[in-house]
Amino acid sequence: xxxxxxxxxxxxxxxxxxxxxxxxxxxxxxxxxxxxxxxxxxxxxxxxxxxxxxxxxxxxxxxxxxxxxxxxxxxxxxxxxxxxxxxxxxxxxxxxxxxxxxxxxxxxxxxxxxxxxxxxxxxxxxxxxxxxxxxxxxxxxxxxxxxxxxxxxxxxxxxxxxxxxxxxxxxxxxxxxxxxxxxxxxxxxxxxxxxxxxxxxxxxxxxxxxxxxxxxxxxxxxxxxxxxxxxxxxxxxxxxxxxxxxxxxxxxxxxxxxxxxxxxxxxxxxxxxxxxxxxxxxxxxxxxxxxxxxxxxxxxxxxxxxxxxxxxxxxxxxxxxxxxxxxxxxxxxxxxxxxxxxxxxxxxxxxxxxxxxxxxxxxxxxxxxxxxxxxxx
Amino acid sequence: xxxxxxxxxxxxxxxxxxxxxxxxxxxxxxxxxxxxxxxxxxxxxxxxxxxxxxxxxxxxxxxxxxxxxxxxxxxxxxxxxxxxxxxxxxxxxxxxxxxxxxxxxxxxxxxxxxxxxxxxxxxxxxxxxxxxxxxxxxxxxxxxxxxxxxxxxxxxxxxxxxxxxxxxxxxxxxxxxxxxxxxxxxxxxxxxxxxxxxxxxxxxxxxxxxxxxxxxxxxxxxxxxxxxxxxxxxxxxxxxxxxxxxxxxxxxxxxxxxxxxxxxxxxxxxxxxxxxxxxxxxxxxxxxxxxxxxxxxxxxxxxxxxxxxxxxxxxxxxxxxxxxxxxxxxxxxxxxxxxxxxxxxxxxxxxxxxxxxxxxxxxxxxxxxxxxxxxxxxxxxxxxxxxxxxxxxxxxxxx
Ligand SMILES: Cc1cc2nc3c(=O)[nH]c(=O)nc-3n(C[C@H](O)[C@H](O)[C@H](O)COP(=O)(O)OP(=O)(O)OC[C@H]3O[C@@H](n4cnc5c(N)ncnc54)[C@H](O)[C@@H]3O)c2cc1C
Numbered sequence: 001x002x003x004x005x006x007x008x009x010x011x012x013x014x015x016x017x018x019x020x021x022x023x024x025x026x027x028x029x030x031x032x033x034x035x036x037x038x039x040x041x042x043x044x045x046x047x048x049x050x051x052x053x054x055x056x057x058x059x060x061x062x063x064x065x066x067x068x069x070x071x072x073x074x075x076x077x078x079x080x081x082x083x084x085x086x087x088x089x090x091x092x093x094x095x096x097x098x099x100x101x102x103x104x105x106x107x108x109x110x111x112x113x114x115x116x117x118x119x120x121x122x123x124x125x126x127x128x129x130x131x132x133x134x135x136x137x138x139x140x141x142x143x144x145x146x147x148x149x150x151x152x153x154x155x156x157x158x159x160x161x162x163x164x165x166x167x168x169x170x171x172x173x174x175x176x177x178x179x180x181x182x183x184x185x186x187x188x189x190x191x192x193x194x195x196x197x198x199x200x201x202x203x204x205x206x207x208x209x210x211x212x213x214x215x216x217x218x219x220x221x222x223x224x225x226x227x228x229x230x231x232x233x234x235x236x237x238x239x240x241x242x243x244x245x246x247x248x249x250x251x252x253x254x255x256x257x258x259x260x261x262x263x264x265x266x267x268x269x270x271x272x273x274x275x276x277x278x279x280x281x282x283x284x285x286x287x288x289x290x291x292x293x294x295x296x297x298x299x300x301x302x303x304x305x306x307x308x309x310x311x312x313x314x315x316x317x318x319x320x321x322x323x324x325x326x327x328x329x330x331x332x333x334x335x336x337x338x339x340x341x342x343x344x345x346x347x348x349x350x351x352x353x354x355x356x357x358x359x360x361x362x363x364x365x366x367x368x369x370x371x372x373x374x375x376x377x
Numbered sequence: 378x379x380x381x382x383x384x385x386x387x388x389x390x391x392x393x394x395x396x397x398x399x400x401x402x403x404x405x406x407x408x409x410x411x412x413x414x415x416x417x418x419x420x421x422x423x424x425x426x427x428x429x430x431x432x433x434x435x436x437x438x439x440x441x442x443x444x445x446x447x448x449x450x451x452x453x454x455x456x457x458x459x460x461x462x463x464x465x466x467x468x469x470x471x472x473x474x475x476x477x478x479x480x481x482x483x484x485x486x487x488x489x490x491x492x493x494x495x496x497x498x499x500x501x502x503x504x505x506x507x508x509x510x511x512x513x514x515x516x517x518x519x520x521x522x523x524x525x526x527x528x529x530x531x532x533x534x535x536x537x538x539x540x541x542x543x544x545x546x547x548x549x550x551x552x553x554x555x556x557x558x559x560x561x562x563x564x565x566x567x568x569x570x571x572x573x574x575x576x577x578x579x580x581x582x583x584x585x586x587x588x589x590x591x592x593x594x595x596x597x598x599x600x601x602x603x604x605x606x607x608x609x610x611x612x613x614x615x616x617x618x619x620x621x622x623x624x625x626x627x628x629x630x631x632x633x634x635x636x637x638x639x640x641x642x643x644x645x646x647x648x649x650x651x652x653x654x655x656x657x658x659x660x661x662x663x664x665x666x667x668x669x670x671x672x673x674x675x676x677x678x679x680x681x682x683x684x685x686x687x688x689x690x691x692x693x694x695x696x697x698x699x700x701x702x703x704x705x706x707x708x709x710x711x712x713x714x715x716x717x718x719x720x721x722x723x724x725x726x727x728x729x730x731x732x733x734x735x736x737x738x739x740x741x742x743x744x745x746x747x748x749x750x751x752x753x754x755x756x757x758x759x760x761x762x763x764x765x766x767x768x769x770x771x772x773x774x775x776x
Binding site: 126128129130131132133136155156176177197199200201202203204207209267268269270276278279329333336337340341343344345346347351354355358359362366368371372 | 506509511512513516535536579580581582584588645646647648649650656658659706710713714717718719720721722723724735737746747749750751753754756757758761762763766767
């Protein structure tokens with residue numbers, strides 16, 4: 001048994017912490033959020049140079065090894081900083097799909113583009129009525145000759161407004177909930193027939209509702225075999241779920257730390273509010289929740305890196321996401337409550353972290369969904 | 378023991394229902410139903426309709442233009458308003474400063490201020506809290522120094538709800554630095570147009586500047602705007618705080634929202650071919666909220682019954698505040714959960730009437746996250762829920 005970080009993990013953590021310390025304080029983040037693209041292209045290049053964009057990928061694929069624990073380490077630090085760069089959408093979710101499904105030169109070129117920081121990806125999978133069921137796909141892909149025509153609507157597609165390429169999940173055959181018949185297509189974001197309603201998300205990222213209206217792509221835009229993309233999508237989403245759980249652990253830790261700090265300096269009734277036992281116990285509970293969340297995420301990351309069966313891995317991920325969801329509500333709400341009025345404002349980072357963890361609770365399935373998935377496996 | 382309404386009360390209930398159905402403007406109803414923010418003009422328009430009917434101030438004595446209703450009638454009125462979605466009048470004038478003016482103001486002050494409050498001609502805001510005086514309100518520092526027939530006010534107030542609309546602000550100010558902190562406070566009415574006042578909006582987590590910081594820089598306020606005696610302001614304010622805490626349970630509003638929650642559950646696909654209303658865990662949690670709401674309603678009725686036989690509002694208002702706000706927040710959580718990915722967009726401007734772009738549908742689900750964020754305030758203001766628990770410990774449990 002060994003819970004210590006490897007040298008690489010230690011280095012990753014130090015690097016991200018240094019970067020955040022130097023370039024990603026609250027004000028810098030705010031100006032990035034307010035900028036046109038909503039992320040910093042300069043930072044993105046730095047991420048590429050430092051090899052961070054290679055973390056999710058195996059060495060074979062030109063990456064740093066692709067361990068889930070590495071990913072956890074980096075995501076946790078991103079969570080503390082409330083980072084808005086589209087790491088999850090591009091390098092984790094889309095990257096993991098491409099790594100599984102693409103082949104040969106296409107794969108090399110696509111992953112090279114991600115790892116090198118040249119391309120931005122978005123994965124268009126969720127639909128207005130699908131909730132968190134990945135197999136619920138109504139968007140259609142119809143092949144005729146060497147062309148495929150895609151139709152359908154996708155919701156909350158993170159990073160779509162900035163993406164060069166979209167990985168689009170669409171159905172080639174079967175009814176709405178069938179596990180087979182689902183394919184993934186690589187589509188240039190500028191292709192005719194794609195329209196986007198872009199927006200900022202509650203946690204300061206960019207996303208869009210994307211609709212595909214007779215979007216025509218060549219058949220070789222299909223990634224992997226026809227109708228067989230669902231298992232790969234599940235693996236990619238599980239990995240992304242682990243990633244956001246780790247991100248939440250970092251953000252919760254930051255919320256706890258900032259709340260404790262604040263309670264030591266904020267005085268009411270002539271004494272720091274941190275001296276009230278009513279609040280002390282609540283902060284102790286926040287600490288307990290943070291630790292439980294961290295433990296279960298470590299458990300899940302280790303499972304993903306182990307020889308566990310696919311089902312065991314999925315179960316571990318659901319355990320983590322649902323337990324983290326519980327921690328998110330308690331720690332997030334208490335952080336605001338203990339800050340009082342100032343916690344309710346846009347002026348303090350605490351409110352923004354609260355909004356981030358609230359969004360993370362939802363992404364890829366909330367506490368309830370994962371609890372039920374865990375129970376069903 | 379019975380909780381039935383008399384036939385007169387039932388007739389009154391019917392009258393209120395008819396009034397709302399005919400008089401609450403359709404465009405406002407539409408906004409309320411679609412989570413579009415009411416503008417200042419909207420709110421004033423509605424309050425003036427209530428005024429024309431003679432129903433603007435149910436809690437006021439008849440001599441000042443109140444309705445002369447019994448506690449039960451007031452309860453019926455508030456319930457029907459809440460169930461229908463008709464907003465309660467903005468409380469600052471009607472429910473907060475007016476009772477203080479009635480109890481402690483001079484005859485001249487009553488005549489000068491009350492009619493305009495009743496007719497919604499003047500918008501008031503509450504200037505109590507300061508950056509360093511929140512829960513410990515009595516430590517407030519904004520000073521008022523007597524200079525001839527004026528007070529010169531310096532300092533800053535914060536968290537003033539809708540202060541950007543206000544014509545007047547009622548303030549607690551320090552007039553004596555030497556006395557015990559509660560004993561050097563006075564109650565002062567200030568015209569917001571007085572030179573030296575600056576209002577700085579504070580944007581909350583839902584993207585709306587609901588509150589403001591108000592700065593006072595050598596603001597000269599006529600001494601005739603002092604309520605009652607100098608240095609007695611704390612006593613007056615405490616009376617006002619009890620008023621602020623009644624009706625805080627929000628039972629009618631929560632009933633309305635519970636219905637909306639059930640509808641939303643029925644309309645929300647679970648992604649597996651059923652709806653969220655078919656999910657046993659969701660059913661159970663909604664049932665729990667409904668039961669809590671019933672217990673809350675009966676707690677409120679019990680305290681109402683006590684008021685009706687002349688008892689002053691006591692620590693039971695702390696129960697209503699705690700349970701009412703925490704239940705409202707639990708509902709926010711459920712709305713958010715049911716809304717799923719629809720709650721992710723942060724487009725606060727689409728909830729403003731003047732928004733002209735394409736609204737992201739479907740309606741209420743987009744507002745779910747914003748409401749969840751905003752309603753964290755419920756357990757912070759009006760005496761935080763920790764302070765309410767402290768009150769129960771001291772005043773009831775003798776701890
Ligand atoms: C949206 C909003 C609107 C508001 N509108 C108005 C308005 O119109 N006018 C106005 O004057 N004010 C208004 N307020 C201010 C509100 O009354 C204060 O926020 C409230 O009194 C709490 O003060 P604070 O924010 O300074 O928090 P603090 O008093 O600093 O409290 C911070 C935390 O410490 C806890 N705490 C404090 N003392 C104790 C104790 N003894 N024991 C245990 N816990 C304790 C609190 O409960 C809270 O959790 C508004 C606030 C909000 C958020």
